[in-house]
Amino acid sequence: MAALSVRSYPLLFKLPNGLAGAMVVASPMSSEVRARPNLAAMKKGRGGRSSFSGDVVTVFGSNGFLGRGVCNRLGKNGSQMILPYRGDHYKMMRLKVCGDLGQVLFCPIELMDEDSIRRAVDKSSIVINLIGRAWETKNFSYEDINVEGPATLARVCKESGVKRFIHMSSINAREQPDVAFLPGGSKWLKTKWQGERAVMAEFPEATIFRASEIYGQADDFLAYYLSRYRQNQNRGVPLFTKGELVVKQPVWMSDVVSGIMASLHDPEAIGTTYEAIGPERLTLAEFIDYIYRVSGRTEEEWRLHRTELMTDPLSFVKAYAFDKIGLGQYSMNMGASIDKLERTSISDESEGLPNLTDLGVKLHTLEDKIPWEVAPWDYMGYYEYELGERQEVPAPKILSVGGERALLKKKSDLGPLALLPGTL
Numbered sequence: 001m002a003a004l005s006v007r008s009y010p011l012l013f014k015l016p017n018g019l020a021g022a023m024v025v026a027s028p029m030s031s032e033v034r035a036r037p038n039l040a041a042m043k044k045g046r047g048g049r050s051s052f053s054g055d056v057v058t059v060f061g062s063n064g065f066l067g068r069g070v071c072n073r074l075g076k077n078g079s080q081m082i083l084p085y086r087g088d089h090y091k092m093m094r095l096k097v098c099g100d101l102g103q104v105l106f107c108p109i110e111l112m113d114e115d116s117i118r119r120a121v122d123k124s125s126i127v128i129n130l131i132g133r134a135w136e137t138k139n140f141s142y143e144d145i146n147v148e149g150p151a152t153l154a155r156v157c158k159e160s161g162v163k164r165f166i167h168m169s170s171i172n173a174r175e176q177p178d179v180a181f182l183p184g185g186s187k188w189l190k191t192k193w194q195g196e197r198a199v200m201a202e203f204p205e206a207t208i209f210r211a212s213e214i215y216g217q218a219d220d221f222l223a224y225y226l227s228r229y230r231q232n233q234n235r236g237v238p239l240f241t242k243g244e245l246v247v248k249q250p251v252w253m254s255d256v257v258s259g260i261m262a263s264l265h266d267p268e269a270i271g272t273t274y275e276a277i278g279p280e281r282l283t284l285a286e287f288i289d290y291i292y293r294v295s296g297r298t299e300e301e302w303r304l305h306r307t308e309l310m311t312d313p314l315s316f317v318k319a320y321a322f323d324k325i326g327l328g329q330y331s332m333n334m335g336a337s338i339d340k341l342e343r344t345s346i347s348d349e350s351e352g353l354p355n356l357t358d359l360g361v362k363l364h365t366l367e368d369k370i371p372w373e374v375a376p377w378d379y380m381g382y383y384e385y386e387l388g389e390r391q392e393v394p395a396p397k398i399l400s401v402g403g404e405r406a407l408l409k410k411k412s413d414l415g416p417l418a419l420l421p422g423t424l
């Protein structure tokens with residue numbers, strides 16, 4: 001039997017006691033897809049923040065690194081945003097200026113409370129899920145954040161008649177992730193894969209983005225490797241195989257945002273999984289050396305260098321301690337955990353799925369963006385160089401297909417010997 005609800009219809013009659021009567025109407029069951037108004041017919045204005053694009057978009061995880069970029073772009077094209085949050089609402093106030101007056105609305109939610117999620121998506125035609133957590137807490141496990149939460153969001157959105165659902169995952173999400181040193185591989189990557197399957201089961205038309213390491217202002221990739229936390233007592237940066245056998249394909253944050261925005265109204269994006277990867281592949285060692293050169297952190301002057309992670313037990317002790325006592329949550333430690341050491345120690349592997357260029361995104365190279373992005377960490381940022389004093393920083397060495405094959409062969413030939421000091 002359908003549930004009954006009282007709606008604010010015009011007064012129909014007066015009861016004998018003087019109270020007003022209201023029409024009692026039937027609403028569909030929660031499992032039924034409700035008819036929604038045609039928001040596209042309500043477009044208003046010439047485009048831009050002071051207009052209405054016809055889209056009402058709910059963005060989960062809007063106050064995160066990627067979420068801030070998505071909200072800014074949604075505001076620029078005149079979309080109305082509903083931004084769910086948990087905890088203190090003051091942390092959401094900086095997102096108020098993303099859109100014009102009345103276009104940015106906040107809604108308190110709890111990931112385990114379906115009624116609060118239903119209120120957040122009830123009026124939306126598009127829902128974007130960017131909720132993510134790099135570490136486990138006593139309240140939320142990886143399964144809660146990466147599997148159960150996305151599955152609940154997808155199911156509620158399907159029941160509420162949402163037209164498009166976007167979900168963010170990882171490029172290395174696999175049923176059995178690659179293993180660097182942790183038995184069974186990264187639990188975070190495994191649950192990310194399970195989350196993809198759960199979303200597609202509940203919302204088959206969903207669009208999934210598998211992102212590699214995303215860099216930009218206030219990220220947890222550049223900041224992770226440029227922070228003092230990642231240095232040992234000798235100012236070395238411990239990396240698995242010194243980073244020389246780990247290949248990364250980082251992507252600029254704004255390029256990922258452009259891909260998400262392009263997918264919102266692309267019919268080919270329905271039910272498609274995209275790989276959000278950058279245009280260049282390079283070893284983690286070369287990437288670290290490059291960002292250190294750009295930020296003025298030379299080995300000769302600052303004693304910064306790469307060391308072997310597996311022969312540096314202090315790195316594991318710090319990661320374990322920060323994770324278990326809760327200090328890994330602070331930005332100074334960048335979500336430190338053993339699992340993060342594991343997943344940053346494996347190479348980014350593509351499965352040949354469509355990527356951002358298939359959505360019309362023009363990707364930016366590392367040389368285009370890294371100098372600007374690492375400027376806040378420049379050790380010589382306040383130094384006034386004399387004419388000709390500053391040396392040009394050479395471009396990073398990008399891996400060719402043949403170079404990567406040779407790297408894989410070297411990794412296979414060395415095996416565990418690659419971890420010994422002086423082998424590479």
